[in-house]
Amino acid sequence: MQDIKQLVHYLLRYKGTLSLSIFCHVLMAVFTVISIPLVIPFFQLLFTDSVDKTISKPDSILKIIDWLKYYFIQVIESQGTSKALMLVCGLIVITFFFKNLFRYLAMFFMVSVRSSTVRDLRSRLYSRYLENAVRKQNGQKRGDLIARIISDVQEVEWSILRFIDAIFKSPIVIIGSILIMLSINVNLTLFVFILMAFTTIVIGSLSRTLKKQSMSLQQKLSKMTSIVDETIDGALLIKVFRVSDYWKSRFERLNESFRNTLNRVSWRQDLSSPLSEFLGVSLVVVLLWYGSHLVLNGSMASEDFFAFIFAFYNVIEPSKSFATAYYNVRKGSAALQRIDEQLNIPLVEREIAAGTKSFKLDHGIYFKNVSFSYGNDIVLNQLDMAIAKGEKVAIIGPSGAGKTTIMMLLMKMLQADSGHVLIDDTPLNNISKDSLFEKIGLVTQDPFLFNASVEDNITLGRNVNNTNQIENSLQQAHAFDFVKRLEGGTGNNIGDRGDQLSGGEKQRLTIARALLEDPDLLILDEPTSALDPESEEAVSQAILSALKDRTAIIIAHRMSTVKYADRILVLKKGKIAEQGTHIELMEKKGIYADYVKIQSID
Template identity: 35%
Template sequence: MKDYLRLLSYAKPIEKFAIPYIVATLLYILFNTLNLALLAPLLDTLFNSDNASAGAKVAKTLPLEEKSWWDIMARFKEITDYSIANYGKQGALKFVCIVIVISVLFSNIFKYFSNRIMEDLRIHTLLKLRKTVFDNVMSLHIGFFNSQRKGDIIAKVSSDVQVVQFTVTNTLQVIFKEPVTLIVYVILLFTISAKLTFFSLLVIPLSGFIIAKIVKRLRQQATKAHETFAIMLGYLDEALSGVKIIKAFNATEFVKNRFHQENINYSNITRKMVRRQQLASPVSEFLGVMMVAGIVYFGGSLVLSGESTLTSAEFIAYIAIFSQVMRPAKALTDAFSAIHTGLAAGKRVLDLIDTKPELIDKPNAITISSFQNAITFKDVSFAYGERQVLNRVNIEIPKGKTIALVGPSGGGKSTLMDLVPRFTDPQQGNIYIDGINVKDVNTNSLRNQMGFVNQESILFNDTIFNNIAFAKPNATLEEVTAAAKIANAHDFIIEAENGYHTFVGDRGIRLSGGQKQRLCIARAVLGNPPIMLLDEATSALDTESEKLVQDALYKLMENRTSLIIAHRLSTIQNADEIIVLEKGTVIEHGTHHELMKNDGLYRRLIDMQTFEE
C-alpha cells in the first residue's frame, strides 16, 4: 500500500482530473441507468393503455422512502399518456424511440469524456514518472553503470513505467466507476434474462463497418507511436552508452531536455491514438442502441397493427442485454488481478528512483574558471571490491606538460585517468587541481577545464555538425569547421553526402574508425579546454588512419596540459614524462631516453612491441 500511494503521488495534481472525471462518470451512469429504468414503464404505457395511471396509483401506496422513484415513473407515464391522447399511439411510439436515442447519446458522450479524462491522467502520470526516472539515471555516478545491465535499466524506464502508470490510474477508475455501475445494474436487472442472438446479428455488421473505419486510422497512429517510441529508446540507449562523454562535456541537462522532448512527442501521439481507440466503444454501443430503437419502433408498429405476437416483456428483455451486467464485475476482477503485476513493476521503478549518486558536490563547492599550475595525486589508492587497482600513487602533472601513462593491462591507467574529472573518487588519498582538492570543486566547472578523447569513438545518431558541437551547442558553422580542420576531418566531411549535415548513423556506423576518432578530436578541440585526457586514442586503427589521427592529436595537445594512455608506445616517445604503472604502483618515470637507459619494464615493453611489429 505504501508503494501504491507513493506511485499515486506522481498523478498530482490529481484533483485537476478527479473532479471532472467524477462528474462525467456520474452523468454517464445516470443516463445509462435511465435507458433501462424508463423503458419498462414506457412500453407498459404503450401496450397496456388501460393501466395508464397504474404507476401513479402505486406511488400513492408506497412508503415515503420509495415514493420518489415511482413518482418519477408515474410522471413519465403521464407524459406518455398525454402523447397518446393527443398524437395517438404511433406518435407516442416515436416519442419513446427519440427519448431512448437521446438518453443513450448523452450516456455515451459522458462515457467518452470520462475515459478521455482518465487517459489524460494516465499520460500525465507517465510523463512525470518517466522523466523522474530518466533524470535520476542520468545523474548517477559512472560506477553505477559498470555494475548494472543496460537492458534492465531500459526496461525499467520504458515498459515497467508503462505498466505502473496504467495500473495506478486503472485502479482509480475501477474503484469508483465499476462498483457504482454494478450495484445500479444488478438492482434493476437482476431477474432479467433472454436470448437475443437475432438482435445481435443485426447490430454487428453495421457496428463492425463503422469501427473498421476508426481502426484503420488507429493502425496508422499506432505505427507512428511505435516509431516514436523506438526513437525515444534510441536516445535512451545512446545516453546510457555515452554517459561518460555526456558528463565529461557537462551535457547532462542537454540530454535530459532532448529525451524529455521526445517523451512529450510520444505522449501526444499516444493520447491521440487512445482517444480514437476509446471512441470505438461508445460509437459501437450507440449504433447498437440505435438499431434497438429502430427495431422497437418497427416491432411496436407491428404489435399495434396486430401483425405480430411480440409482448412488452420481450422488448424489456431485449433492452436489458445492453446493460452488460458482467462487464463491471469482470473489470473489478481484472483490476485486482493486475494490481499485483503493477506493484511489482512499481517496486523496480521506485528502486531505481531511490538510487542516489555517490558523487555529489558539497554545498559550498568551489567554482574554478581556469587551470594555472598543476594536477597533483597524493597517496591515491583505489580498489574495486577486494581488487586493489591503485596503491599510494603520487604524481604531478604540471601545466603545459604532456604526461603519458604506460604499463600492462590492469595496471590502473584508465582508473587513474577517471579520477581526474571525478568520474569516481579514490578510497584513500586526494587529488588536487591548483592546490584545491577536487572534492571541494564544483564538478561541472572542473570538467569544463577538460577535453576527452577515448579509445571508443562515441558518436550519437545525429549530424556531423551536432556531434562536433556537442560540447558547445551554440557553436557556429565557422567554429565547427575550424575545429574539424585542426582534427584533419574537414576533407572527408565536405565529401560526405550532405557535408556537415550528414547523419553518422547509430554510434557512427556510417563512418570508418579513423573518421569517427577525428570527429571526437574535433569535438574536444571545439571545447578548447586547457587540459586534455586521451585514453588509447589511436588504438585499433590502420596505419594511414593512425597517422591522420596522431597528427590531429599533436595539434590538439599544443599549448595544453595532456594526460595520455598509450597502447602504441611509439606515439608517446616525445612526452615530457612517461609514468610506468604495474599493479597499481608507479615503478618508473622519466623521459623516453631516460627509461630506455634504465633497462626496466618500459624498455621490455618497447622491445616486445618492436618485435611484434
C-alpha cells in the same frame, strides 16, 4: 502493490486533468444508473392495459422505484398517456446522450494523462541511463536496458493505464445498480449475489500466477533483445568463426520459450472475459427462471422484473470490465516492477559534492594521498601525483592499475575513499561539474558517433557561436581535409555509429569534438589502441596538434603516443612505480622499458 502506488504517484502529477477524467467518469456512471429505472414506466404502459393510479406517495426516500411510479402517475393524470410515454422516451434519449458525452470526455482527458505518464516513465529511465552510463550497469545487457524503456513502458501503457478508467467508473455503476436492485426486490438481489460470490471465487483463482508469468515474459523479451543486439554487432565474427547455427539455435530456443510463455499468459488473460461472460449468462438464466416465478405468482410486477434485469446487466458488464482490468493490471505490474527495479538502482556508489566554484587551472592538478576501492578491491593506494599546467603526462600500467579510476576521479564521476584532488589549491569537490566539463576535452578509446551529420557529431548538442569554431577544431584534429571531401562537408550524414568513415577518421572526429570549446585540460583515454598503424599515425599527428599549449593526461597501453609526453607515470598496484621521460625510463630498464621492448618500438 508498491509498484502500483508508484504509478499513482506519476498519475497525481496530472491531478487536474486526472480529476476532470474522474469527474466525467462519475457523471457517466450516474447517468448510467439513472437510465435503469426509466424503463419501468415504459414497460408499465407496454405490458399492462391500464396504469394503477391508486399508488400512494412513498413514505421513505429510499423507495426509489415507488417514487418513480408515483411521479409517473402524476404525469399521466396531468398530461395524458401519450405525452407521458413521449416524455419517458425523451428522458431515456437525453440520459443516454449525457452518459456517452461524459464517457467521451472522460476518455479524452485520460488520453493526455496516459501519454504523459508513459513519457515520464521513459524520461526517468533515460535520465537514469545517462547518470549510470559512466559505471557498470550491474551486469545488465544493453538489450535488457532497451527493453525496459521501450517494451516494458509500453506494457504498462497497454495493461494498466488503458484500463485504469474501469477502476474509477465500474464501482460507481455497480453500487448504483445494486441500490436499484435492492429497491426493486431485496430477496431477489440477495439470491443473485450468492451466485455472484461463487463466480468471483472462480475468476479470482485464475489470476494467481499471471503476474509471475508476465514477469518471466518480459525477462525473456529482454534476453531476446540482447541477443539481437549482440548478433548485429558481431555478425562478421559469427560468420567467420562458423557459429551461425549455434547463435541461431540460441535465439530460436529463447524465441520458442517466449512463445510458450506468451501462450500461457495470453490463454490465462483471454480466459477472463469469456469465462466472466459465460458465468454472467448462467447467472442471468437462473435469474430469469427465479424471477419468472415471482412474476407469475404475483410477488413482483413484470415491469419491475425487466428493470431488475437491466440493473443486473449494469452490474455484470462493469464487473466483467473490472475483471479484465484486474487481469491486465496484474500483467502490467510485472513490467512496472522491472521499471522500478531500474529506477531504484543507486545513482552513485559514493555521494559526490556538487560544488559551486568555477574551474580555473593556473598552477596544476594534485592528487594528495588518494585511495579508492571497488568493494574489497583496492585500486588506488595513497596515490600522490602532481601535473603542472601545460604539462603532458602519460599514465600507463597493467589492467586494474588505476589508470581509468584516476580519470573518473578527476571528472567527479567517482568519489575517493580518502585523500584529496586539488585544482591549484581548490578541492575538486568544491568545483561545479558544469564548470569542470566546460574546461575538459575527452577522447575515449571507442569513438562515440551516431547517425547524424559531421557537425552534429562534433557539437553533440552544444551551442556553437559560428561555423569557424567547428572548422578550427577540425583543422586542429587533422580532420578538415577528409571532411571537406565528403559530399555535403560538415552536413554529411556519417551513418549508424559512423560506419561511413574509417577507424582513423572516426577518432579524429572525436578529437575535433574534444577541442571544440578550446579546453584547458585534455584527457585521452587510449585513443589509438584500436587502430591500424596507418590510421594510428594519422591520429597521433592529430593528438600532437591537439596537445599544443594544453595540459593533457594520456592514458594508454601502446607507446606510440606515450613517448611524446613530457613525463610518463607507470602505475602498479595503485601507486606510481616509475616516472620520467621516455629516454629516462628506458635507461632505468624497468617496467616501462619492458613494455617498450614487448611492443618493439624503441
